[in-house]
Amino acid sequence: MAAPNAFEQTARARADGDCGAPAQLSRRVFLTAGLAAGGGLLLTLNMPRGADASEPIAVGPAAGAELNPFISIAPDGVVTIVAKNPEIGQGSKTMLPMLVAEELDVDWSQVRTEQALLNPLYGPQFAGGSMATPLNWEPMRRVGAAGRQMLILAAAQAWEVPAAECETSQGSVRHRPSGRSLSYGALAARAAALPAPDLRSVTLKDPKDYRIIGKFTGGVDSARVLEGAPLFGIDMVVPGMCYATFEKAPVFGSRVASANIAAVKAMPGVRDAFIVRGADPDAVFNMGLVEGVAIVADSWWHAQKALQKLRVVWDRHFASGQSTAEFERQAEHLSRQKPHSIIRSDGEVDKAFDGVHKVLEAAYSYPFLAHVNLEPQNCTAHCKRDGSVEIWAPTQNPAPGRKLVAATLGIDEDRVTVHMTRVGGGFGRRLMNDYMAEAAMISKMAGRPVKLLWNRRQDIQHDAYRPAGFHYFRAGLTAEGALTAFQDHFVTFGQGRKTASSADLPRSHFPAGFVPNLQYAQSLIELGAPTGPLRNPGGNALAFAFESFIDELAHAAGRDPLDFRLSLYGAPRVIPVPPWRGRPEPPFDTGRVRAVLELVAGKSGWRQRHDLPRGTGMGLAFYYSHYGYFAEVVKASVGPDGTPKVHKIWAAGDVGRQIINPAGAYNQVQGGVLDGLGAALHQAINIEGGRVVQENFDTFGLLRMREAPPVEVHFRISDNPPTGLGEPALPPVLPALCNALFAATGRRIRRLPIDPRELRRA
Amino acid sequence: MTFTITVNGRKRAVDVDADTPLLWVLRDELDLKGTKFGCGMSFCGACTVHLDGVPTRSCITPVSRVGNASVVTIEGIGDSEVGKRVKEAWLAVDVMQCGYCQAGQVMTATALLARNPKPTDQDIDAAMSGNLCRCATYTRIRAAIKQAAGLPTDDKREV
Numbered sequence: 069m070a071a072p073n074a075f076e077q078t079a080r081a082r083a084d085g086d087c088g089a090p091a092q093l094s095r096r097v098f099l100t101a102g103l104a105a106g107g108g109l110l111l112t113l114n115m116p117r118g119a120d121a122s123e124p125i126a127v128g129p130a131a132g133a134e135l136n137p138f139i140s141i142a143p144d145g146v147v148t149i150v151a152k153n154p155e156i157g158q159g160s161k162t163m164l165p166m167l168v169a170e171e172l173d174v175d176w177s178q179v180r181t182e183q184a185l186l187n188p189l190y191g192p193q194f195a196g197g198s199m200a201t202p203l204n205w206e207p208m209r210r211v212g213a214a215g216r217q218m219l220i221l222a223a224a225q226a227w228e229v230p231a232a233e234c235e236t237s238q239g240s241v242r243h244r245p246s247g248r249s250l251s252y253g254a255l256a257a258r259a260a261a262l263p264a265p266d267l268r269s270v271t272l273k274d275p276k277d278y279r280i281i282g283k284f285t286g287g288v289d290s291a292r293v294l295e296g297a298p299l300f301g302i303d304m305v306v307p308g309m310c311y312a313t314f315e316k317a318p319v320f321g322s323r324v325a326s327a328n329i330a331a332v333k334a335m336p337g338v339r340d341a342f343i344v345r346g347a348d349p350d351a352v353f354n355m356g357l358v359e360g361v362a363i364v365a366d367s368w369w370h371a372q373k374a375l376q377k378l379r380v381v382w383d384r385h386f387a388s389g390q391s392t393a394e395f396e397r398q399a400e401h402l403s404r405q406k407p408h409s410i411i412r413s414d415g416e417v418d419k420a421f422d423g424v425h426k427v428l429e430a431a432y433s434y435p436f437l438a439h440v441n442l443e444p445q446n447c448t449a450h451c452k453r454d455g456s457v458e459i460w461a462p463t464q465n466p467a468p469g470r471k472l473v474a475a476t477l478g479i480d481e482d483r484v485t486v487h488m489t490r491v492g493g494g495f496g497r498r499l500m501n502d503y504m505a506e507a508a509m510i511s512k513m514a515g516r517p518v519k520l521l522w523n524r525r526q527d528i529q530h531d532a533y534r535p536a537g538f539h540y541f542r543a544g545l546t547a548e549g550a551l552t553a554f555q556d557h558f559v560t561f562g563q564g565r566k567t568a569s570s571a572d573l574p575r576s577h578f579p580a581g582f583v584p585n586l587q588y589a590q591s592l593i594e595l596g597a598p599t600g601p602l603r604n605p606g607g608n609a610l611a612f613a614f615e616s617f618i619d620e621l622a623h624a625a626g627r628d629p630l631d632f633r634l635s636l637y638g639a640p641r642v643i644p645v646p647p648w649r650g651r652p653e654p655p656f657d658t659g660r661v662r663a664v665l666e667l668v669a670g671k672s673g674w675r676q677r678h679d680l681p682r683g684t685g686m687g688l689a690f691y692y693s694h695y696g697y698f699a700e701v702v703k704a705s706v707g708p709d710g711t712p713k714v715h716k717i718w719a720a721g722d723v724g725r726q727i728i729n730p731a732g733a734y735n736q737v738q739g740g741v742l743d744g745l746g747a748a749l750h751q752a753i754n755i756e757g758g759r760v761v762q763e764n765f766d767t768f769g770l771l772r773m774r775e776a777p778p779v780e781v782h783f784r785i786s787d788n789p790p791t792g793l794g795e796p797a798l799p800p801v802l803p804a805l806c807n808a809l810f811a812a813t814g815r816r817i818r819r820l821p822i823d824p825r826e827l828r829r830a
Numbered sequence: 831m832t833f834t835i836t837v838n839g840r841k842r843a844v845d846v847d848a849d850t851p852l853l854w855v856l857r858d859e860l861d862l863k864g865t866k867f868g869c870g871m872s873f874c875g876a877c878t879v880h881l882d883g884v885p886t887r888s889c890i891t892p893v894s895r896v897g898n899a900s901v902v903t904i905e906g907i908g909d910s911e912v913g914k915r916v917k918e919a920w921l922a923v924d925v926m927q928c929g930y931c932q933a934g935q936v937m938t939a940t941a942l943l944a945r946n947p948k949p950t951d952q953d954i955d956a957a958m959s960g961n962l963c964r965c966a967t968y969t970r971i972r973a974a975i976k977q978a979a980g981l982p983t984d985d986k987r988e989v
Contacts, residue, residue, distance in 0.1 A: 157928025157965050286924040293929040294917050294936060296864020296905040303863040311858075336847070369847070369854045442868050442876060442930045442964040492866070492930030493964045524869045703988070716988040731924040735970060739927055742966035765873035765962060774955035776968035778985040 139168060139215055145239055145253030147174050152184045152193050153200055155289070156464055156494030158794040159732035160200040162288045164208055166729060170280040171212030171273060173236040174252065181288045186466040186486040195464040195491070196499050196601075198694035198792025201728065205790050213270040215259075222259035223250050238279070275726065284731045289490065299490040301462030302521060304448040309517035310339055311368040312510045313375050316360035316530055319758035320597050321352045322382040323359050332363055332378050337370030340514050341378075344506070347476060353563055353598050355500035355532055357476050357509055364514045368521055375523075387596020388758035392435070392536075395755075398593050399538035399559040403431070407557050407589030412575040415585030420553035424544030428624050432541065432613035434820040435752035437534035438760075438768060439602055443492020444527040447507035449473075450517035456483045457511075461504050462491040469501030476505040477512060496601035500532055525763040532600025533753055535561050535571035539613040544585075549625030551636060553585040556614075561599065562592030569598070570605040577610060578692070579618070581643070582636050596758055603743065604795040607693040611799030612748070612806065612820060615689040619807040620816065629688050629807065630669050637661045654695055654788070660722045663784050664699040665690055668720035671782055672701035677811075684715070685811025689803035696796025697722040697784075700741065704808040710824030712749065712809055714777040717741055719797055724790040727783055733793050738779040740797035746771030748802045752821050835896045837862070838906030848894040852886075853877045855893045856903060864904035864933045868962070875961035878934035879903045885941040904933035912978075913940045919978035927965035935961050939975050948979055951987055 140148045149168050155161040165181045186193060216236055223241035224231040233244050242249040275281075292299060317323070324343050332341040346352075346359035361380055365371035402408075421427060448460040457477065463469050466486045474481040491498060507520040522530070537560050544553035561568040573588055580586055602608055622632035640659030647653055668688070669675060677686040684705040691698055703715040719737050727733045750769030754761045762768040806817040815827050834843045835852075837860060844859045851870075856862045856879070865888055868876030872887040879888045880902040907913035916939050926932045935958070942949055942957040949957070954975055963971065973983040 157926070159927070284924070286921055287926060287929075290921055290924065290926050290929065293864075293926060293932060294904065294920060295908075296862060296903065296933060298863040300863075300866075300930060302867065305861070367846070367850070367854065367858060369850050373847075440964060442866075442874065442928070442962065444867070491928060493928045495964070521867070524871070735924065735927060735967065738969045739966045742968060743964075746966065764871055765869050766871070770874075770962045770964060771966055771968070772960075772962065773958040773968050773971065776966065776972075778987055779969055 139172070139211065141215075141252050141256040143253045143256060145178055145251050146180060147172065147178050147252070148180045148182055150184045151181050154193070154195045154464055154466065154488045154491055155183070156195045156491040156498070158195060158200070158494070158736065159287060159729060160195060162285055163729050163732060164200065164204055165288070166280050166285060167204065167208035168212035170278055171209045172215045173238065175238040176280050176285065178239050183488055186470060186488060188467075193466060193488075194499070195494055196496065198696070198794040198796065201790050201792040202695060205728075207267070209272055210267045210270055213272055214265050214267055217265050217270055218259045218262050219252055219255050221262055222255045226250065226255070226258060281726060281728050282730070285729050286731055300443055300492050301448070301460060301489040302443055302446050302492070304460040304489060304519065306448055306450050306460070306517040306519075309448065309450070309519055310364045310366060310514065311371050312362055312364045312507070312514070312518040312520040313368070313371040313523070314344070314360050314362050314506050314510065314520060315375060315378060315380065315526070316358055317382045317385070318529065318760075319382065319385045319388045321349065321358070321387060322385040324361065325381040325383050327361050327378065327380040329361070332374050335370070335374035335377055337366045338363060338374045339366060340364040341374070342513055344509055344513065347505075353569075355502040355598060355600065356472060357502070357505040362510045362513070364510065364516075364518055368519075372523065385596070385758065390596050390758045391756045392754040395536065395593055396433070399433070402559045402591040402593070403538065403540040403557055405591070408591040409589065411558075411573055411588035411590055412580055413587045414580070414583070417553055417555055417585045417587040420585035421542070421544050424552060425547040426545045426624055427542065428545070428620060429540075429542045430617055430620060430818060432539040432616065432818045434537055434609045434612060436536045436597070436755070437602055437747060437751050438528050438531040438753050438762070439495045439497035440528065440765070440768060440770065441493035441495060441497050444522045444524060445497070445503040446519065446521040447503045448517065448519045449504070449507035449511040451477070451508060451512040455479060456485070457508055458485045458487070459504055459508065460487045460489055461501070462489050462498060463501055463504065464491065464494040464496070464498040465501065469504040472501050472505050473508045477508055495603045496605065497531065500600060502530075524765070528753075528762050528764065528768055529760040532569065532598045534602035534605070534608060535568055535599040537571065537609055537613070539617075541613075541617045543617070543621055545621065545625050549627050549632075551579065551583050551621060551625075554579055554583045555587045556589070558588065558590045560590060560592060561595040563595060565592070567592065568595055570601045571599055572606070573610065574606060576645075578614065579636060582638070597755060597760070603740070604693055604798045607691055607795070607799040608744070608747070608802075611689065611691045612802040615691065615800065615803030616806050616816070616818070619687065619689070619803065619810065630665060630674060633665060633688075633690060634662060656692065657788075660697045660784075660786055660788075661690060661692070663786070664697045664720040664722050667782055667784050668699040668701050668718050671720065671780065672703070672718040674701055683812055685808045685813070687804045687807025687809070687811055689800040689807060691796070691799040693799060694794075694796045695723070695791035696793065698796050698800050700800040700804045702801065702804040702808040704805060705812050706809065706824070706827045708829060710826065710828035712805070712822060712824070712827065714745065714775070714805065716777050717745070717779045717801060717804075718782070719779060719800075720782045720784060721793075721797060722784040722786050722788075723793060723796070724788040725785055726790045728790060733783070734781050736793040737781045737797040740793075740795065741779050741801045742771055742776050744798040744801040745775075745805065748805050748820055748822055749775065750821055833893050833896070835893065835901055836898070837901045838903060838909070839900075844893065846893060849892045851889050852879070852891040852893050852896055852901070853888040856888060856901075862903050862905050866930055866933055868931070873962070874931070875934045875938060876931050878937040878961065880907070880937060880941060883941060883944060885938045904936060907937060907940055910940070910944075912944045915978045916940045916943060916974070919974040923970050923974040923977055923983070925967050925970040925974050927967055931961060931963045935963065935971055939971070939978070943975065943979055948981060949975065
């Protein structure tokens with residue numbers, strides 16, 4: 069199975085806390101009830117001071133517990149639900165409250181949502197790894213159900229009737245025998261005096277009674293975005309603030325030798341300019357504070373004009389000899405040497421190749437990628453005279469940001485307040501918080517609040533890039549077309565002897581476990597640039613290489629690529645997956661693989677594809693990641709100049725028994741598929757002389773409207789816990805596209821992005 | 831220098847350098863934060879506003895070139911009948927993910943429908959291809975434009 073889950077591992081590790089296995093109610097938290105300001109019910113989530121939020125425990129009140137507002141019901145019936153995680157566009161701020169509201173049994177129109185502050189009492193607060201659904205599906209519903217149970221009890225006491233005779237419906241409690249009814253708003257104060265039930269004891273609804281879960285529900289803040297409300301990080305305003313720009317070394321890790329600070333300070337509107345010294349040499353890889361020159365001005369435009377005058381002499385750095393062309397030469401050289409390390413070895417690979425009918429070899433490669441969130445990195449920071457710091461940031465991962473700010477400024481973490489703004493795109497970039505450290509330090513040095521905003525060049529040239537990679541595959545087929553030997557020498561990147569962030573090949577990656585003789589080996593190229601997770605880390609690159617090569621093998625075996633995959637995965641069975649960090653992982657189910665492959669084949673007309681006109685082809689791929697099973701078919705042709713034309717894409721996914729919010733779910737799949745398509749067609753970050761070449765969207769392209777084909781999405785409902793959709797739909801489209809182009813043209817794409825010259829008709 | 835420009839029907843005086851892009855005048859002088867900065871070079875369309883009804887990249891439009899043109903931003907587009915319909919369709923279709931590009935998308939879509947009330951898919955491609963969406967919500971942008979135009983929203987383009 070593929071199961072890299074790298075994003076989620078990174079997210080978990082970087083979230084500075086463990087999130088636990090999916091669908092587990094295992095927080096050391098409990099509910100208490102109290103009176104809300106204005107007389108309503110306030111349900112609060114509690115955690116004993118110092119408790120590890122990940123440990124399963126007994127539930128009950130504890131002395132000295134701290135409180136956090138989580139749900140409140142006002143006397144007028146308005147229910148306010150706190151959304152604890154940042155909203156990066158994946159819809160958590162809508163979906164998580166839907167879960168609470170469903171079990172509380174209120175009408176969605178009664179619900180308001182509020183963004184939480186960063187507070188350890190909420191446990192991990194991050195947006196990453198497609199984890200919002202698996203981590204919160206169960207606990208959020210139980211929080212809602214507990215509230216409903218208390219409201220029933222309050223009504224029963226008011227009427228002096230047994231609670232069993234009472235039922236709820238959309239925000240009110242009704243006494244069945246007498247027909248009396250009271251609204252939640254009217255009951256809220258009385259309910260607030262009751263003890264909150266044990267979260268694990270509450271009864272959850274039968275899914276057939278769902279009124280909110282499963283209903284198309286628009287984003288809670290969408291109307292405000294279209295009013296132009298100041299919701300994003302870039303929109304924050306603090307009284308007395310100035311605007312900052314921060315210029316870092318084009319060659320990663322270089323230090324400032326000298327800069328024309330005086331000339332910059334003399335520019336109109338400039339209040340201050342100074343060199344900011346980097347934290348330490350590792351900061352470039354850890355996405356901490358790196359060295360640069362800050363310009364603080366009365367407007368961002370003045371800061372940009374002063375930036376044009378800035379001249380910095382940077383120290384020479386070892387990475388200045390690095391380039392994409394040199395990496396390619398090194399990879400080719402390393403591929404012919406003994407690998408640096410063996411990742412996995414099954415059976416006897418060398419011996420197995422001796423006996424095979426057919427041997428295939430192929431080299432695949434893909435480039436570095438930038439995240440290019442459309443909202444460039446930014447942060448507003450206010451270092452106050454009393455030594456405390458307030459931060460407003462579009463971050464996916466605020467907790468490590470607070471830690472980084474505290475470490476950068478040498479203050480205690482409890483002196484740092486982090487406000488989570490709406491985030492103009494996450495994609496993994498904002499799991500890192502380098503912009504937060506910069507803004508905090510610039511505010512401290514300038515002695516005033518600042519809004520730091522990167523320009524697009526700075527954003528593209530100072531990313532934690534999706535690592536490039538090179539795969540040297542070798543595989544052996546029997547005379548019957550069975551895959552019996554498989555080898556990958558993966559040439560990737562490292563810093564020292566350590567594999568760079570998100571640059572690893574998981575030992576469980578498909579087809580490992582499904583081929584008797586298999587070896588994954590790895591060699592490292594030294595890299596001076598930082599790398600990091602991009603939406604579906606690992607999968608966004610590995611799927612292209614592996615699933616394209618599987619397609620090659622199918623053709624070499626004379627088999628239909630669908631049938632070849634079905635026989636590789638074999639009969640439907642459930643394969644246990646080893647625990648991750650001691651926590652159970654869901655098993656891998658080949659029956660779910662088969663089901664989505666057959667579903668997408670049926671919907672796309674895969675079996676009838678030979679009727680397509682000459683020059684039009686279909687390609688298929690499957691990928692499992694973030695607990696989601698996705699099979700996709702692309703139908704494509706090429707223009708006379710070799711430009712690919714994608715006619716349509718079909719996606720079939722299995723993410724369990726419930727699509728919580730179809731509005732968000734279909735959008736995530738369509739967006740993820742088109743995101744992958746854009747990467748395959750347009751995107752590469754090249755390095756020359758140690759610096760990134762690309763500066764803006766003219767040279768680092770995103771998919772455009774005219775290139776976006778119809779994407780037809782089908783969910784297979786299976787009896788498994790619901791899992792996330794931010795990432796798993798992305799990977800299969802890249803190989804499915806390349807496999808379609810092979811079917812259309814007979815040319816095999818083994819290098820991304822796709823070069824139309826390779827597809828041009830002779 | 832002082833410039834007087836008309837924004838969403840109101841005359842506004844601002845004291846800025848002549849080369850200051852309209853984008854930063856709107857955002858930081860007039861506190862209209864709905865118009866977004868994405869690239870600063872007119873490649874992405876997040877900063878799109880209307881100048882006399884024409885979709886215009888405010889990030890490369892110096893304030894000195896605005897003159898007497900009527901500037902309309904996302905904050906004011908709902909005052910027009912077409913703009914109102916477009917915004918309603920955007921919400922009904924639930925277009926947005928992160929939402930950062932959507933003000934620009936709505937501005938370009940409104941200009942399209944104002945001059946071409948029943949656009950074809952090709953018309954939509956031509957009008958909308960300058961507005962990037964990093965979340966790639968193009969499927970729903972297309973559907974919302976059609977919904978606002980009173981056209982069937984299903985995507986029949988497969989050939």
